[in-house]
Amino acid sequence: MNKYNWTVLKSDKNSKARNGLISTPNGKIETPAFIFCATKAALKSISTDIIRSSKTQIILSNTYHLMLQPGGDLISKHGGINKFMNWEGPTLTDSGGFQIFSLGNGSISSEIKGRHLKKNKSLIKITEEGALFKSYIDGSKHKLTPEKSIEIQRKIGANIILVFDECTPYNVNKSYTAESMHRSHRWADRSIEEFNNNKYFKSSYGSSGKQSLYGIIQGGVYKDLREESISFNHSKNYFGLAIGGSLGSSREEMYEVVKFTSSQLKTKYPVHLLGIGDVFDIWEFVKWGVDTFDCVNPTRLARHGTALMRNSKGKINIKNSIYKENLGNLDERCGCITCKNYTKAYLHHLFKIKEVLGLQLLTIHNVFYMNEMMEKIRRGIKNDNIDFEKKNWFLI
Amino acid sequence: MNKYNWTVLKSDKNSKARNGLISTPNGKIETPAFIFCATKAALKSISTDIIRSSKTQIILSNTYHLMLQPGGDLISKHGGINKFMNWEGPTLTDSGGFQIFSLGNGSISSEIKGRHLKKNKSLIKITEEGALFKSYIDGSKHKLTPEKSIEIQRKIGANIILVFDECTPYNVNKSYTAESMHRSHRWADRSIEEFNNNKYFKSSYGSSGKQSLYGIIQGGVYKDLREESISFNHSKNYFGLAIGGSLGSSREEMYEVVKFTSSQLKTKYPVHLLGIGDVFDIWEFVKWGVDTFDCVNPTRLARHGTALMRNSKGKINIKNSIYKENLGNLDERCGCITCKNYTKAYLHHLFKIKEVLGLQLLTIHNVFYMNEMMEKIRRGIKNDNIDFEKKNWFLI
Numbered sequence: 001m002n003k004y005n006w007t008v009l010k011s012d013k014n015s016k017a018r019n020g021l022i023s024t025p026n027g028k029i030e031t032p033a034f035i036f037c038a039t040k041a042a043l044k045s046i047s048t049d050i051i052r053s054s055k056t057q058i059i060l061s062n063t064y065h066l067m068l069q070p071g072g073d074l075i076s077k078h079g080g081i082n083k084f085m086n087w088e089g090p091t092l093t094d095s096g097g098f099q100i101f102s103l104g105n106g107s108i109s110s111e112i113k114g115r116h117l118k119k120n121k122s123l124i125k126i127t128e129e130g131a132l133f134k135s136y137i138d139g140s141k142h143k144l145t146p147e148k149s150i151e152i153q154r155k156i157g158a159n160i161i162l163v164f165d166e167c168t169p170y171n172v173n174k175s176y177t178a179e180s181m182h183r184s185h186r187w188a189d190r191s192i193e194e195f196n197n198n199k200y201f202k203s204s205y206g207s208s209g210k211q212s213l214y215g216i217i218q219g220g221v222y223k224d225l226r227e228e229s230i231s232f233n234h235s236k237n238y239f240g241l242a243i244g245g246s247l248g249s250s251r252e253e254m255y256e257v258v259k260f261t262s263s264q265l266k267t268k269y270p271v272h273l274l275g276i277g278d279v280f281d282i283w284e285f286v287k288w289g290v291d292t293f294d295c296v297n298p299t300r301l302a303r304h305g306t307a308l309m310r311n312s313k314g315k316i317n318i319k320n321s322i323y324k325e326n327l328g329n330l331d332e333r334c335g336c337i338t339c340k341n342y343t344k345a346y347l348h349h350l351f352k353i354k355e356v357l358g359l360q361l362l363t364i365h366n367v368f369y370m371n372e373m374m375e376k377i378r379r380g381i382k383n384d385n386i387d388f389e390k391k392n393w394f395l396i
Numbered sequence: 397m398n399k400y401n402w403t404v405l406k407s408d409k410n411s412k413a414r415n416g417l418i419s420t421p422n423g424k425i426e427t428p429a430f431i432f433c434a435t436k437a438a439l440k441s442i443s444t445d446i447i448r449s450s451k452t453q454i455i456l457s458n459t460y461h462l463m464l465q466p467g468g469d470l471i472s473k474h475g476g477i478n479k480f481m482n483w484e485g486p487t488l489t490d491s492g493g494f495q496i497f498s499l500g501n502g503s504i505s506s507e508i509k510g511r512h513l514k515k516n517k518s519l520i521k522i523t524e525e526g527a528l529f530k531s532y533i534d535g536s537k538h539k540l541t542p543e544k545s546i547e548i549q550r551k552i553g554a555n556i557i558l559v560f561d562e563c564t565p566y567n568v569n570k571s572y573t574a575e576s577m578h579r580s581h582r583w584a585d586r587s588i589e590e591f592n593n594n595k596y597f598k599s600s601y602g603s604s605g606k607q608s609l610y611g612i613i614q615g616g617v618y619k620d621l622r623e624e625s626i627s628f629n630h631s632k633n634y635f636g637l638a639i640g641g642s643l644g645s646s647r648e649e650m651y652e653v654v655k656f657t658s659s660q661l662k663t664k665y666p667v668h669l670l671g672i673g674d675v676f677d678i679w680e681f682v683k684w685g686v687d688t689f690d691c692v693n694p695t696r697l698a699r700h701g702t703a704l705m706r707n708s709k710g711k712i713n714i715k716n717s718i719y720k721e722n723l724g725n726l727d728e729r730c731g732c733i734t735c736k737n738y739t740k741a742y743l744h745h746l747f748k749i750k751e752v753l754g755l756q757l758l759t760i761h762n763v764f765y766m767n768e769m770m771e772k773i774r775r776g777i778k779n780d781n782i783d784f785e786k787k788n789w790f791l792i
Contacts, residue, residue, distance in 0.1 A: 041745070045752040049733065070745045074721060078739065086737040325470055337445065341482040343474065349437070349466045356441040356752055 004159075004212040004239050006270045012381045015287035016263070019381040022240075022270050022291075024090045024159040025210050026082065029057045031270065032286045032377050034277065034370045035092055035294040040065045041075070041085045044299055045360045046367070048087045054336065054364060055371035058159075060092040060294050063152055064099035068135050068142070072155030080157025091158035092294070095149045095191070095216075098244075098274070100133045101167040126166065128183065146190035158211065162242060163191035165216045170246040174222055181218040181225055181245075185232050188215060192236060212239035214272060217265075220246045221257055230264045241265060242272040243290070255284065262289040279314045279373065283390045286377055298370045302362035305351045308369040310334075312396050318362065323348040336368035337361075400555075400608040400635050402666045408777045411683035412659070415777040418636075418666050418687075420486045420555040421606050422478065425453045427666065428682045428773050430673065430766045431488055431690035436461045437471070437481045440695055441756045442763070444483045450732065450760060451767035454555075456488040456690050459548055460495035464531050464538070468551030476553025487554035488690070491545045491587070491612075494640075494670070496529045497563040522562060524579065542586035554607065558638060559587035561612045566642040570618055577614040577621055577641075581628050584611060588632060608635035610668060613661075616642045617653055626660045636666040639686070643672070651680065658685040675710045675769065679786045682773055694766050698758035701747045704765040706730075708792050714758065719744040732764035733757075 005023040009030075012018065022029040036043055036051070038059045043051055051059065061081055066072065078084040081091055100123055124132040130145030149164035165184040168177050195213050215238040219225030233241055243261050247254040258273065262285070265271055270291045276282075277295020285293070298308060305319040307330055316323075318330075326344035334340075338347070338361040350358030376393050380386035390396075401419040405426075408414065418425040432439055432447070434455045439447055447455065457477055462468065474480040477487055496519055520528040526541030545560035561580040564573050591609050611634040615621030629637055639657050643650040654669060658681070661667055666687045672678075673691020681689070694704060701715040703726055712719075714726075722740040730736075734743070734757040746754030772789055776782035786792075 040749045040751065041742075042749075042751045042753045045756070047733070047753060047756065048737070069749060070720070070741070074741060074745075077721070077723060078741070084739075084742055086742075324466070325473070327473060337443070341444070343480075345466070345470060345474070346437075346480055346482075349470075353436045353438075353465055355436065355438045356756070357438045357443060360441070360752070360756070361443065 003210060006240065006268070008267065010382050012287070012386060013384040015386065016289040017286045017377075017381045017386060018267075018289070018291070019378050020270060020291055022090075024212070026088060026090045026159055027057075029090050029292070030378060031291040032282075032374055032381075033057050033292050034282075034298075034374050035060050035272075035292055036367060036370075037062075037294060037296045037299065038085065038087075039296070040069065041081060043363075043367075044303065045356065045363050048085060050337075050364055051087065051367065052089070054368040055375070056089070056367060057371075058090040058092060058292075059087060060094065061156065061158065062099060063093045063096035063149060063156065064144075066093075066156055067096060067144075067152045068137055072152040076155035076157065082157070090160070092160040093153050093156050093158040093162070094274075095153065095162040095164040096144050097131070097149070097165045098167045100131050100144060101169070126183075128186070130164070130187075131166070146187040147194045150191050150194040154211070160214055160240065161195075161211050162214050163188040163216055165218065165244060168218065168220055168245050170220070170249055174220075174225070177218075177220040177222060177246075178225055181220075181229055184216070184218050185229070188232075188236070214238055214240040214242050216242045216244040216274070217261055218245045219261075221248045221253060223260055226257070226261050227264060230261070234266055238269065240270040240272060242274050244274045247276070251281075254281075258285055258290070259288050265289065277370075279308060279370075280394075282373070283377065283386065286381075287386065298366040299363050302366045303359045305358075305362065306366075307331075307347075307362050308366045310369075310393055310395055312394055314394065318344060318347045318358075319351045320348075330365060331369075334365065334368065334372070336365045338365040338368075399606060402636065402664070404663065406778050408683070408782060409780040411782065412685040413682045413773075413777045413782060414663075414685070414687070415774050416666060416687055418486075420608070422484060422486045422555055423453075425486055425688070426774060427687040428678075428770055428777075429453050429688050430678075430694075430770050431456050431668075431688055432763060432766075433458075433690060433692045433695065434481065434483075435692070436465065437477060439759075439763075440699065441752065441759050444481060446733075446760055447483065447763065448485070450764040451771070452485070452763060453767075454486040454488060454688075455483060456490065457552065457554065458495060459489050459492035459545060459552065460540075462489075462552055463492060463540075463548045464533055468548040472551035472553065478553070486556070488556040489549050489552050489554040489558070490670070491549065491558040491560040492540050493527070493545070493561045494563045496527050496540060497565070522579075524582070526560070526583075527562070542583040543590045546587050546590040550607070556610055556636065557591075557607050558610050559584040559612055561614065561640060564614065564616055564641050566616070566645055570616075570621070573614075573616040573618060573642075574621055577616075577625055580612070580614050581625070584628075584632070610634055610636040610638050612638045612640040612670070613657055614641045615657075617644045617649060619656055622653070622657050623660060626657070630662055634665065636668060637661060638668040638670050640670045647677075650677075654681055654686070655684045661685065673766075675704060675766075676790075678769070679773065679782065682777075683782065694762040695759050698762045699755045701754075701758065703727075703743075703758050704762045706765075706789055706791055708790055710790065714740060714743045714754075715747045716744075726761060727765075730761065730764065730768070732761045734761040734764075 003025040008020045010019040020031040146164040153161040168180040215233040219229040247257045272292045273290045323344040376389045380389035399421040404416045406415040416427040542560040549557040564576040611629040615625040643653045668688045669686045673693045719740040772785045776785035
């Protein structure tokens, strides 16, 4: 019996946007949905109680980080990531490939958006077998192969897991992008084989045996390569598809790549866009058929004092001195704990004294904000008025 | 109508310990009780929701820190500390004197316990008028006088406020201790006069007009000086009394000073011991008549990975590698969120990756632990078996 299911509940009349339902053994995810990054099995600064009460549907963790610390075995001993971090809802893990190829190269979003220029210092060698890299913690050498990635993801036990791939950088030519894509396709075949190897189902890893696999569309900014990768992915028995690889070096190029790629995908797959989560972009990308998003932005911004806001800029920075004596709430229309209980002046004070509680309260707000925004997007699809909902959300 | 009241509900048959009730306009405090330090109007790393759900009765903030950042006026504009930090329960502020005289001299407990040797770098001058000091934030000069301290404490608006005093260091001779004590007594008189000046009751500071005043017993380690200070304090119309000043340089000396001082105090006052909160000491001091305690220890220890435990040492350090693969809860008998939901291995992981959530979860546990322990002490008084409760608490 397959506990995984993808249903489109309602399609938007004016675009390719759809309101759908991803069923997993750990619960359902109503899409479009945002997936929050609990990179190392912790959503930085907030507990799972708060994650839940902030309407979060699904979180993700990173295989690369978890394999190094605390290791897949310890998580598997707990019975999987859910029990390890006390989160009973749906989860996703990436394959680890992304971090190997991008750490040491600036931020994840720099990589996807082609802004990275520095040499990758942790990657030692890419071979047909896999990738050899140095641990960012102690410099020790590690190898990640498709088989190893799936094995670790099995141990971690997330609901949705990804094939092992190379995240091809932006600053390479078409020939390398093609070569890399073909290798990632071969790695995908090996990932699938490992995934289908039922030894795990007989193991004692508990829920680790009950997972679903997503393929990843490669091809960088080249339409013909994207098409080739889409064909490849369509020919496999994936539960869902993720749009990966480089999305170009400008917002225009990113829009072009995402629009083109998503337009070619069969509607029978839930579509995930890897690592993109700008609040304005999301409203556009759902119209092109993207169902789920992940990005560190909402939580990372919070830690730097940025509160996501329903204004034309989509944010404010609470550290700004104009908030020093502002006795108003962050957002009168927001129902999060932070907005209901604290003034801007108090939040400003917490950031000025560098108090951890400050980043925690802003993280709570930003998580709640994202979940509320996704709810409004879903309502827009249900009522065929996404643009109205968007204007109402940003008060523009 | 005085909204403040102190009632002894039950006295222990075998010691001077008592189970009492301090009534304030913000609620009652059942004693013996522990007062947690929200130094800068935030209990480091945890929100007021958690403070409440962890059975906390009362918190304190520091006048010294708040006068510098964000200033008494901003707090008063919020309607007082309760509204500023979203805490509706009882509160206490110290007079600010302690920090002026001890900051730059090591920790608070070092000062009280006579361990400080370094010269105070922030204090510029003590005169009859008050203390001139430099801000630890920007080096700007500030003057704190008895009148100023009470004025700021009025603006902050805590329920229990303290007279302005010099926290006489340990490493001075008896003659200086006496001189300092006499000045603090004169400052106390000025604090009382300012407190009784009813201009505040007519002001718009809201709850700031509804406060109670504690005197502070000075005299260092000298019994005759302590007696003189006790006489002085007994002659004033205080709501409660705090034991302040140096308590000596060893545990033995501290026990001696606390035992002697508390034994001389009239039972009509609730007695607070300033800055002491070792889990073993508390069980002794309640027997000598101390009703409330405050200390940064429970929360500070948590931030360094130390969990308070019901074992013979009273603690463990979760960063210790022996917990790396420990799938047990921190304490099976503890009902806090942390103990109910997370394994030692997960908490260890959070500290290894330096994740803020780790110190937050340990802080929650330590706060809950202290409140549970105080509850057991109160039960011991009610049943005249404090020692039995103590043995049962520490499993010794």
